[in-house]
Amino acid sequence: xxxxxxxxxxxxxxxxxxxxxxxxxxxxxxxxxxxxxxxxxxxxxxxxxxxxxxxxxxxxxxxxxxxxxxxxxxxxxxxxxxxxxxxxxxxxxxxxxxxxxxxxxxxxxxxxxxxxxxxxxxxxxxxxxxxxxxxxxxxxxxxxxxxxxxxxxxxxxxxxxxxxxxxxxxxxxxxxxxxxxxxxxxxxxxxxxxxxxxxxxxxxxxxxxxxxxxxxxxxxxxxxxxxxxxxxxxxxxxxxxxxxxxxxxxxxxxxxxxxxxxxxxxxxxxxxxxxxxxxxxxxxxxxxxxxxxxxxxxxxxxxxxxxxxxxxxxxxxxxxxxxxxxxxxxxxxxxxxxxxxxxxxxxxxxxxxxxxxxxxxxxxxxxxxxxxxxxxxxxxxxxxxxxxxxxxxxxxxxxxxxxxxxxxxxxxxxxxxxxxxxxxxxxxxxxxxxxxxxxxxxxxxxxxxxxxxxxxxxxxxx
Ligand code: PFF
Numbered sequence: 001x002x003x004x005x006x007x008x009x010x011x012x013x014x015x016x017x018x019x020x021x022x023x024x025x026x027x028x029x030x031x032x033x034x035x036x037x038x039x040x041x042x043x044x045x046x047x048x049x050x051x052x053x054x055x056x057x058x059x060x061x062x063x064x065x066x067x068x069x070x071x072x073x074x075x076x077x078x079x080x081x082x083x084x085x086x087x088x089x090x091x092x093x094x095x096x097x098x099x100x101x102x103x104x105x106x107x108x109x110x111x112x113x114x115x116x117x118x119x120x121x122x123x124x125x126x127x128x129x130x131x132x133x134x135x136x137x138x139x140x141x142x143x144x145x146x147x148x149x150x151x152x153x154x155x156x157x158x159x160x161x162x163x164x165x166x167x168x169x170x171x172x173x174x175x176x177x178x179x180x181x182x183x184x185x186x187x188x189x190x191x192x193x194x195x196x197x198x199x200x201x202x203x204x205x206x207x208x209x210x211x212x213x214x215x216x217x218x219x220x221x222x223x224x225x226x227x228x229x230x231x232x233x234x235x236x237x238x239x240x241x242x243x244x245x246x247x248x249x250x251x252x253x254x255x256x257x258x259x260x261x262x263x264x265x266x267x268x269x270x271x272x273x274x275x276x277x278x279x280x281x282x283x284x285x286x287x288x289x290x291x292x293x294x295x296x297x298x299x300x301x302x303x304x305x306x307x308x309x310x311x312x313x314x315x316x317x318x319x320x321x322x323x324x325x326x327x328x329x330x331x332x333x334x335x336x337x338x339x340x341x342x343x344x345x346x347x348x349x350x351x352x353x354x355x356x357x358x359x360x361x362x363x364x365x366x367x368x369x370x371x372x373x374x375x376x377x378x379x380x381x382x383x384x385x386x387x388x389x390x391x392x393x394x395x396x397x398x399x400x401x402x403x404x405x406x407x408x409x410x411x412x413x414x415x416x417x418x419x420x421x422x423x424x425x426x427x428x429x430x431x432x433x434x435x436x437x438x439x440x441x442x443x444x445x446x447x448x449x450x451x452x453x454x455x456x457x458x459x460x461x462x
Contacts, residue, residue: 012177013253019182026185028271030332032239035300037275038282042293045223046215056236063443064404065264067411072251078342079245095406099245102399103339105391108367114329115161120322132309148301159368169333170360185331192324199281208287216279230458234396243400246335249342405451412444
């Protein structure tokens with residue numbers, strides 16, 4: 001029950017391997033796939049970015065995910081105390097503290113975008129997109145673009161929707177690990193897949209399908225530069241919820257018999273598949289309607305209503321799509337919020353309920369004041385970025401990759417190798433020593449090196 005987490009005597013765990021898979025996939029799949037992945041692909045030149053992204057997942061993302069699972073399950077503790085539990089030098093706790101900070105930074109703007117998505121469900125129900133097919137391409141495009149502007153720039157409604165999205169997450173989290181996180185993710189993740197596939201099939205029948213497909217998959221090596229690589233790497237961390245203790249926290253709820261390496265591979269590949277599906281649903285529209293692929297965060301909102309605009313049951317499908325996008329945003333938010341919630345609950349020894357309230361309220365207050373163009377601090381810029389972009393940049397491109405680097409160094413060089421081998425083979429009950437050897441090699445020599453090169457390069461040092 002809920003209190004068992006707070007006293008830490010009998011911590012909750014997920015109930016089965018399937019529950020572990022869906023909860024972890026629920027953390028990975030989110031606005032990152034359907035909102036961020038497409039627009040970053042658009043801004044960073046298409047297929048070449050997709051390729052670098054894929055390599056980042058394979059060589060950096062998956063090994064770090066396994067390492068976080070290791071830290072979490074072995075310590076059965078939150079992202080900060082995990083390091084003490086593993087008897088590491090207390091300095092390593094800094095990874096956990098930065099993780100808690102990153103969780104807040106991401107939640108500040110993620111909850112705002114989740115609010116936009118929630119509000120699109122209601123717009124769609126109210127028929128905002130129902131007669132798009134009566135207009136020319138240009139008119140239809142400008143109607144959806146205006147909808148986006150009113151959604152994000154009105155005075156109160158984006159803040160109210162942000163509050164609602166935070167409230168939903170809080171209510172689920174009060175339920176705890178099994179009754180909250182597990183129940184919701186297990187039911188809803190499969191439905192999301194199906195709906196995305198329908199969207200793809202429709203998008204592929206549009207006249208711009210070929211151009212969209214080419215944009216996504218054709219690799220133009222001249223597009224690759226250090227900032228593209230840093231963005232792809234940052235996205236890999238953000239996508240797989242890595243580098244900030246989320247997978248340490250979820251790992252701490254994993255069952256003893258879970259195969260950590262398999263789980264990470266299944267989650268990373270399914271997640272990447274979902275992102276590609278989103279790309280296939282979105283880019284054909286971009287090229288059919290003559291939009292700009294690099295139009296940034298509005299991309300999802302300006303394309304999806306058009307995907308469904310000329311087909312039977314299109315209106316219902318738009319509603320369903322945004323419901324599912326809301327679900328994806330919600331299940332990902334659960335895991336983000338769980339990082340500070342598990343930490344506060346265990347650190348202060350308070351009831352889970354109270355830490356949920358503390359975390360949700362602070363997210364709402366700072367988020368509402370900073371990220372909306374119409375809010376008090378909406379137009380303040382720092383280093384030429386508004387808060388929305390700043391929170392995103394600092395978390396995705398700095399804290400998460402640095403956190404990931406430290407985690408790789410910690411597990412690769414500071415943890416006793418036998419302890420890692422025992423945990424990853426479930427005390428030698430699994431016969432997976434070859435995979436562990438590959439994992440260990442990549443984690444020790446490849447992931448940290450790649451991360452270092454990318455950083456030094458982006459700082460202009462090499
Ligand atoms: N992985 C989520 C997404 O792609 O939408 C975002 C995310 C969730 C980032 C949880 C970080 C995190 F801890």
